[in-house]
Amino acid sequence: MPWSELGRVLIVSPHPLFREGIVRLLGDQAEVVGVVASLAEARSAIRKHRPQAIIVDHENVELEEADLAPLLWPELESVRIIYVTLAGNEMIIHDRQRVVAATEKDLLDALKGASYKRQSPKESLREAHPRPAQRAPEIPERGGIMRKLTVPLLITVVLSVPVALWFWRTDLTPELAAREGQPIDFLLRLEFAIAGVIFVLCMVFFFYSLVVFRRAPGDLEDGPPVHGSTPLEVAWTVIPAIIVIGLASYAAGILWDIMPTTGYKDELVVDVTGFQWGWRFEYPDLGITSSELVLPVNRPVLFRLYSVDVIHSFWIPELRIKMDNIPGIENHLRLTPTKVGEYKVRCAELCGTAHAYMLAPVKVVEQSAFEEWVKSQTAAAPAPPTGAAGVDAQAAERGRALAQQFGCLGCHSTDGTKLVGPTWKGLFGSTRTFQDGSTRVADEEYIRESILNPSAYVVEGFPDVMPKNFKDQLSEDQIRDLVEFIKTLQ
Amino acid sequence: MLSLGLIRGLIVGAIGAVIGMALTMAARVALGRPAWSADPVSFVGAISWIVFFLVGIGAFSDWWRWAQGEQAGDPHHPDPNAPQWKRYFSFDPSHKVIGIQYTVTALALMYVAGLLALIMRLELARSGLQFMSPNTYNTIMGLHGIVMIGAILLGVSGMANYLIPLMVGAPDMAFPRLNALSFWITVPGVVLIVLSFFTGGFDTGWTGYPPLGARAPLGILFFYLGVFAIGLSSILGSINFLTTTLKMRAPGMSLFRMPIFVWGMLATSIIQLVATQFIGMSFLMVVLERVLGMGFFDPAKGGDAVLFQHIFWFYSHPAVYIFILPGLGIISELLPVFVRKPLFGYKFVALSSMAIAIIGFLVWAHHMFTVGLGNVLNSTFMFTTVLVAVPTGIKFFNWLATMWEGKISFETPMLFVLGAFVIFLIGGLSGPPNGTVVTDFFLHETYWVVGHFHHTMFGGFVFPFMAAIYFWFPKVTGRMYNERLGKLHFWLMTIGFFMVTTSMFRIGLLGMRRRIADYDPALGFDTFQMIATMGGFLVGLSMLVFLVNIVRSIRAGERAPENPWRSRSLEWQISSPPPEFNYPTPPVVVGGPYDYGVPGSVYVRFGIAGASDADPARTSSDNGKS
């Protein structure tokens, strides 16, 4: 805003030095129409000269802007009232805003202002004594609001039913095969149903608003100034709190039911050891070590979970519950398989390179089949493996134990089944074809090399994921034992 | 080139790293050990890298002057002869420069993490290993997690830095030099994290659990130390946010007259200040285990692997509230503007952020339900966990009430706000199955969890962040973005996102485990994984649209009017871009911030001397008329 628009200036101060100084400062840059010493003189000067700006000595003329304002109204539409003080750090006070001007030049600059806001006296008044903003009536009559809410509420109810039913009735999880899994599935479906209803409620109001309360093009008016409603806040705080606490209480009951702190009668104890990257199952009461988990149906099992290296997690999805295998800790998990079938243990805690392949076969069988299996396991141990001449039976026996201990049997079957790695049945002496097309006969040296450096020969059709650290874990003697064992598998 | 702080920092930092490593090797030889040992030497090298980088960009020059007895004075002295763009590559104490530095870096990290995600998605699209070894996949997957987290932390600081002083009427943050340091320490930290890929990678995922972390390849050391640096940035930043918000508000701005975003950041800053040391210490302990053999988490040495998880999650759970509270604040901030109505229940919404922050400190062990803590502890954490739903619900209901009977328009920022609402709602509703212990026994470490947190992250951060960028773009740059491209970005991103997460929820419930590169084809996941991959690429495409829009609009966008959104907030009443010190005279707050529709209401008054041409006394009744 150009300087000349400071316009006609009236100076008000009882102090001659102040008056002289301001006049001198303004020079010929403004039209000084009056220089007065008191409020009374100011009033008549204002009426007479109609100044556009009034510079008032703040220290000496005891006025609030509010006092001046009624003076000016209705004589003048707008006038700038500038209070100047030379005391302390404050130089100019205008409309209750402070400007610090340290030098004469600053004062002039500030008076000039880059852009000068003109305020009506009424605005000055209001600013001097700000009143709380007016509030429109909060919500119109009760009847009105309920009528408005009927449609979305109705839609909510109508849509909630199919949504809730769908979640309640739909099986989204794998087949259930454990007793403890039943309340879990129930709770899951309940939670989905509740979540579904809440989702529908929110989305109906959401989309309803987007459609019905769309702003018409060109409409620049604001909406109704509704600030809040304490009863509503209380309602939508307390009701959700009740729902979630209720849910948690119910779930706590289930928790104690499926994770008992005391054992079941007749529970079968299985020690599960996880290691990078396989599983070992030991049945301490039966003297069995196995790399596959065989369980009798409908009998509670106590799994005692261990790890020899990093954290793993024992999980059979169909049996629902998982629990971690943590080095230095013995965790307990009780499950009662209820369905005959074949499943897999899948490690559920990232444990390094072959975490994805850390699986083990699970067979839930009838009691009689289980007993037969037990017999075969305990009977198998002493019987020397048959095989080609030149097989060291004792070494082969040690090799079999090693194959279980180090998890080889987690990826290599002995009965021809294709697991993560090629089966060992018939391996020795066969011709292997590798990913690059080359071939080689599987002799002792081949097997030894494959253990020490798995990437050297990768059989086609299989991934290169065999752990590379067996060379740090197995001695040459142990490798020889494993080779002997493999030789017996024809 | 050397005039740029960043270049100096990189050079001096690299030299410092080499010197640090050399000194370590010499010390080892002097102690009679082999010179090279990967972890100790890299450890000293990495610390030296960070420290010397900061020296190089001049982060410590004023403190150095103080140490020698000089007065450093006002740190703000932008060189009027230097081009503006150089400021963004230098140690500049101005909060607006820092806010832009953080935001741009955050976006860069988002693109990197997004690219990593797309690589993962390509591998996962079909069962079997397509083109990656499991080790590479593990590293890429871990990097996707931590780089994205870094992007979010930096994005939060970006919004906070640019907006807080403007919104409270201050010329800058309380401690401008500390503020610049907070930004610049993230740069060497990010470099370390990226370096982890080239120093052997790491196979623990971003959670870095020992004992696996203690024996992982060298890459994990760089990961731990990089995160440490970013954590430090978070803590120092929060000191600034808290001091500025609590001590530098304009006259008349009581706490309940602050813009709601500031409330969100207040709660966020408290969490940052209190929680971050926990992740720093947990990682430091694993580093000490690697470098000095101190067996904190090794049972063979008297340590305990679960201890790590307690310390780690005591930060990492509240951390997710750091990620979302600002975004939820953005939703609360923008809704009134595009609905032309006051924020319904302002006080309750403000306090709900604080409630979430407080309750959020009490839930950490819900990440550890399968560790074997016992029924009593597990149930306790279940109860605290479900309670978080209450203040979160309060926000949603107040938002719905804000929208009710408003006058709703659908510009790009509002589209992202609306999208955030729906996506975060699903994120929140998919939480209780994780929070109730018995269902978590099944869902833990499955793709259900992955779906849940992608919903909360996109709904609580990504979408609001996009909304914020579009919304304040005209204020920051003085130009307008392209509305059509903005809408295209929104639709592509939303559709792509739902393709990804719906698939994730589905296969998670079917038993798909997290953090695996390969899955059993017999489980029937292939189709869903393929859909997720296609969705992911759609999200990536949308971000390209965004990039094009932003770059073109910065260069040649239409000049924006000063207040295109007709917002009542402080920062919209001054020029675009704002002046160096924001408000020529401190504004005085005389009313509430969201009095849309109240005739004659005024939020803020300004003074003379350099004040902008805007008339803040403009009320809703005369908006659009001048």
Next chain:
Amino acid sequence: MSTATTHTSAVVHPEYDRLALNRFGLWLFFFSESLIFLILLLTRFYLFGTSRPEELNQTLGLAITVILLLSSFTAYRAETAIAHDDRPQFLRNLLATILLGTLFLLGVVLVEWPEAPRLGIVPQEGFGIAFFSMTGMHAFHVLSGVLLLLMVYLNGRRGAYSSDSYWGVEASIKYWHFVDVVWVFFYPALYLL
């Protein structure tokens, strides 16, 4: 980006109480730093309960504790002195604080640490994990405190501080007290339980 003003004199910076802002920031920093030590303390109790080995050198522990407490006293005297413009007292007490702090450090690093393994306390396993991490982290902070106080001392010699401007002194001495308070918790947790 344009700037509306080119000289700061016509721009009004609100009158913030710089000292109040600095103090507030300092307390936030202390709060955050204290969590580091809290975590180490919790680790000590989580792993080893309230037990500790009999073999700890109690005399040494007591000696360094007394030294550190004494140094807090001299630090307090130093701060009071400069608040009353008594520069010689200020410098003398500050120097004493620095020397006592250095003595503490030497006691820990040159005497305690080499001796502990001979008593069966090693950093890699057992109680030593807590012992060395706690004393190590604390010593790191004592070292930074000593360096900070040294800088303040040198500046003080150059006449940088007076009773109306001594924030540098106030801040570093508060930091010193903070480090001392940490030890007040660590000492019993390590030696006395």
